[in-house]
Amino acid sequence: MxxxxxxxxxxxxxxxxxxxxxxxxxxxxxxxxxxxxxxxxxxxxxxxxxxxxxxxxxxxxxxxxxxxxxxxxxxxxxxxxxxxxxxxxxxxxxxxxxxxxxxxxxxxxxxxxxxxxxxxxxxxxxxxxxxxxxxxxxxKFENVRLYVLLDAAEETGFEKMLSAALKGGADCIQLRAKNQDAAFVYRLACILARRCREAGAVSIVNDRPDIAVSSGADGVHLGLADVPAEVLRDISTRPMVLGLTTHNIPELEDAIKQGADYVGIGPFAQTQTKPGLTPSGLTYIKEAVKHLQGSGVYHTAIGGINAGSIPQLREAGVRCAAVSSAVTKADNPEKAAKELKNLLLL
The missing domain is CATH 1.20.1260 (Ferritin)
Known part of the structure; x- marks a missing residue:
């Protein structure tokens, strides 16, 4: 036996x-x-x-x-x-x-x-x-090149800008709603998730894992002062994308340890969204792209990026760029998104 x-x-x-x-x-x-x-x-x-x-x-x-x-x-x-x-x-x-x-x-x-x-x-x-x-x-993220951040506005305006960004070829849209009523953010998040799903794009909610989960969004992006990353893993009932903000290599290493699926690297230039942050230019972005090799973690360069920035970012090894005003404040947001997307695909 x-x-x-x-x-x-x-x-x-x-x-x-x-x-x-x-x-x-x-x-x-x-x-x-x-x-x-x-x-x-x-x-x-x-x-x-x-x-x-x-x-x-x-x-x-x-x-x-x-x-x-x-x-x-x-x-x-x-x-x-x-x-x-x-x-x-x-x-x-x-x-x-x-x-x-x-x-x-x-x-x-x-x-x-x-x-x-x-x-x-x-x-x-x-x-x-x-x-x-x-x-x-x-x-979800391997083919993301153009990542557009949309601030919460009144519902009609948000949907209009969302449509323009998606028609312009945005691969990922993030809903950013600082200090907004939770019920309002949830409504916009549901619209975001549905429209992105229809367009084959990735939907991300900023700061709010609970709303990201309940709205059906693909993931959440968390900043350094937001809730811990494990909160998303604790409350999610399905696989979700986790993005974390980083400004330097120690923060990048911590994000990798926390299980980030992608990281924001920057800010590349001065940005109206976070005027208090000192731009890193290409210095940190180059370091981050190199550091991420072999980690399985994706990246998106962020902060004051416009069409003129893309060639030097691409030369630095950047595959994905996050923009806001370059699309939302353009005379023709759809056309602006198309131009950015084409530059990122070169």
């Missing part, structure tokens, strides 16, 4: 490491996220350390791959892999299943290793969730 137990352990040890490696490669090459890939690698080594407490010679001796009745077994409705996401999803489900088997069977031989396998199983659940969240952010 013990030989059969070792055979089960050997098979599921290999299965768990293989699944973990698939998740690691997905995080590394699809999401380009060094932190998530590192976590998958660490988990793989944790599983190996737990297995090292068992007799590896007995595990190998019990292996009979050529006689395995489950080899090549297929069932009706078995998941078909049609893309990278399917490959990740299959591996993410296979990993905790194998770890559960390991925890149960290893209990008969080594309670200590069984306990480690059980801990790894719960880490696998969290890793799956975080990679899935990063995948959602990638789907």
């Amino acid at each position: 013990q030989t059969s137990i070792y055979r089960i352990i050997d098979a599921n040890f290999n299965r768990s490491r293989e699944a973990c490696r698939v998740m690691e490669e997905f995080a590394r090459f699809v999401l380009c996220s060094k932190p998530l890939a590192a976590r998958a690698k660490q988990l793989r080594h944790k599983i190996s350390s737990a297995a090292a407490q068992l007799d590896s010679k007995k595990m190998l001796a019990a292996r009979e791959s050529d006689k395995d009745p489950g080899a090549g077994l297929e069932v009706f409705g078995q998941m078909k892999r049609t893309g990278g996401e399917d490959v990740f999803a299959a591996a993410a489900k296979r990993l905790p299943e194998a770890l559960r088997v390991l925890a149960e069977t290893a209990q008969t031989i080594s309670p200590e290793s069984a306990g480690e396998f059980e801990k790894a199983r719960f880490q696998a659940y969290t890793l799956e969730k975080d990679i899935a969240r990063a995948l959602n952010a990638r789907e």
Whole structure:
């Protein structure tokens, strides 16, 4: 009977490491996220350390791959892999299943290793969730180039400006409503979410995770003095995009640790929205773009940006730029948005 137990352990040890490696490669090459890939690698080594407490010679001796009745077994409705996401999803489900088997069977031989396998199983659940969240952010934000910030005004004026920005090619719209009545902000957020959904754009609510969640918006952007980032994760009932403001490298590193999906980097130039902030010009923006490489976190340059700024921002490695007055105060907002979008696509 013990030989059969070792055979089960050997098979599921290999299965768990293989699944973990698939998740690691997905995080590394699809999401380009060094932190998530590192976590998958660490988990793989944790599983190996737990297995090292068992007799590896007995595990190998019990292996009979050529006689395995489950080899090549297929069932009706078995998941078909049609893309990278399917490959990740299959591996993410296979990993905790194998770890559960390991925890149960290893209990008969080594309670200590069984306990480690059980801990790894719960880490696998969290890793799956975080990679899935990063995948959602990638789907939403990877192709965002023109990000337009709209201040809350009366409803008709907001809808008119929103329409112009979307027709002009805006990929992401943020509703910014400082010191406004919550009911009013909620109405505008619902309009924003619906119109962006229809146009295939991303909808972001500034400062208010509660309104972002309840309105159906795609995400929320939080400043340095706003509620902590984990508030969004605590109250959201679906994957949502989290954006955080940064003005320097320490703030950028903190934003990455908080789980930001994208960060605002700037201000590039003096802005009427936040006149008290000293512009960083291209200095911080260049540093931030370089620092973000391999992090899996997207960026948008922000602060006093107009059409004349785009060429030098693009040369600095900027892929996405956030604008406000360059569109909202233009004689023809739709035309202004189109010009900005075309410059960002060059």
